[in-house]
Structure formats: structure tokens, C-alpha cells
Amino acid sequence: MVLASLPNIITFGRLLAVPLAVLLILDHELDWAFWLFVAAGVSDALDGALARLLRARSALGAYLDPLADKALLVTVYIALGHEGYLPKWLVILVVFRDVMIVGAVLLLYTLKESLAMQPLWISKFNTLAQIALAALVLAVHGIGFPNPTVFGVTLTQGAVWFIAATTVISGAAYLRRGNLLFNPYSGGPQR
Numbered sequence: 001m002v003l004a005s006l007p008n009i010i011t012f013g014r015l016l017a018v019p020l021a022v023l024l025i026l027d028h029e030l031d032w033a034f035w036l037f038v039a040a041g042v043s044d045a046l047d048g049a050l051a052r053l054l055r056a057r058s059a060l061g062a063y064l065d066p067l068a069d070k071a072l073l074v075t076v077y078i079a080l081g082h083e084g085y086l087p088k089w090l091v092i093l094v095v096f097r098d099v100m101i102v103g104a105v106l107l108l109y110t111l112k113e114s115l116a117m118q119p120l121w122i123s124k125f126n127t128l129a130q131i132a133l134a135a136l137v138l139a140v141h142g143i144g145f146p147n148p149t150v151f152g153v154t155l156t157q158g159a160v161w162f163i164a165a166t167t168v169i170s171g172a173a174y175l176r177r178g179n180l181l182f183n184p185y186s187g188g189p190q191r
């Protein structure tokens with residue numbers, strides 16, 4: 001029984017790491033924040049592998065895992081933006097996209113529209129890129145990872161613009177998927 005619960009326990013531990021990561025960033029302990037972020041990434045891979053290996057996939061894990069991932073990523077972005085390590089406009093863009101997606105899902109649910117909860121490939125790519133940027137910023141400012149400049153643009157600056165582009169594309173793809181937001185004939189309550 002304990003083995004079957006192990007993936008969810010690891011995921012819950014990742015969720016508990018969220019306030020610690022924020023505290024470390026706000027206290028400018030970016031070296032520790034970097035290693036905690038890396039450990040969270042390892043735990044994400046580990047809990048998924050254990051769930052498959054132990055055949056311990058659960059409804060709780062299906063909700064808890066993406067919640068822990070998003071909570072960590074969004075709060076790290078907010079903390080990095082608050083402390084000036086990421087541009088505030090990028091933080092707002094990233095958070096707004098996630099809020100928009102959750103809002104659209106709730107709207108579709110309220111309108112009793114069916115919705116497949118499968119993430120789009122661009123969304124998976126965008127999330128991976130967002131994770132890479134957070135890790136890069138923490139590594140550059142926390143452990144002295146190189147931040148080379150090419151044509152007057154640092155690696156982190158280029159990554160910021162790349163993340164902005166993939167975030168906009170991903171958000172637009174979700175709006176397109178939720179066609180009822182643009183289709184006045186999609187059903188639901190009439191005005």
C-alpha cells in the first residue's frame with residue numbers, strides 16, 4: 001500500500017517545495033533555489049516513472065502532478081519577476097496564459113461543453129521552455145552559469161523573447177481549441 005502511494009507522496013513533496021522556492025528567491029539564495037528547482041524536476045520524472053512501474057496511477061495523482069508543476073513554475077516566475085531577474089511583462093504573460101486556460105476550461109465546463117484534457121504539443125513545448133528559462137536564470141544568478149552574449153543579446157534575453165513567443169502561440173492555440181469563445185453559434189446560454 002505504501003509503495004502504491006509513493007508517487008503521490010513525491011508529488012505532494014514537490015508541492016510543499018513551492019513556498020520554500022519562493023522564499024529562497026526572495027532572500028536572494030538563488031544557488032539553493034536552483035538546486036531545489038532541479039530536485040523538483042527530478043522528482044517530477046521520478047513520480048511519473050514510479051507510477052508506471054508500480055502501476056500506481058491514480059485520479060489524485062492525475063490532478064496533483066500538473067497542479068504541483070504549475071504551482072512551482074508560476075510562483076518561481078512571479079518571484080523571479082518580483083526580484084528583477086525576469087521582466088515583469090513576461091511574468092504577466094506567462095501567468096495570464098495559465099489563468100486564461102483555466103478560465104476557459106471552467107467556462108466550457110459551466111456551459112457543459114465536452115473538452116478533452118489533453119495538452120497541446122505547443123503547450124508541452126512551451127512549458128518545457130519555461131522550465132528551461134527558470135532553471136537558466138537561477139543557474140546564471142545562483143551558481144555562476146555562463147550567460148554569453150551574441151550580437152549584443154545575452155542567452156537569457158534571447159530565451160525571454162523565445163518564451164514570450166511560444167507563450168503567445170500556445171495561448172492562441174488553446175483559444176482556437178475552445179472554439180466556442182469565438183463562435184456565437186456554439187450553444188450555451190443566449191443573451
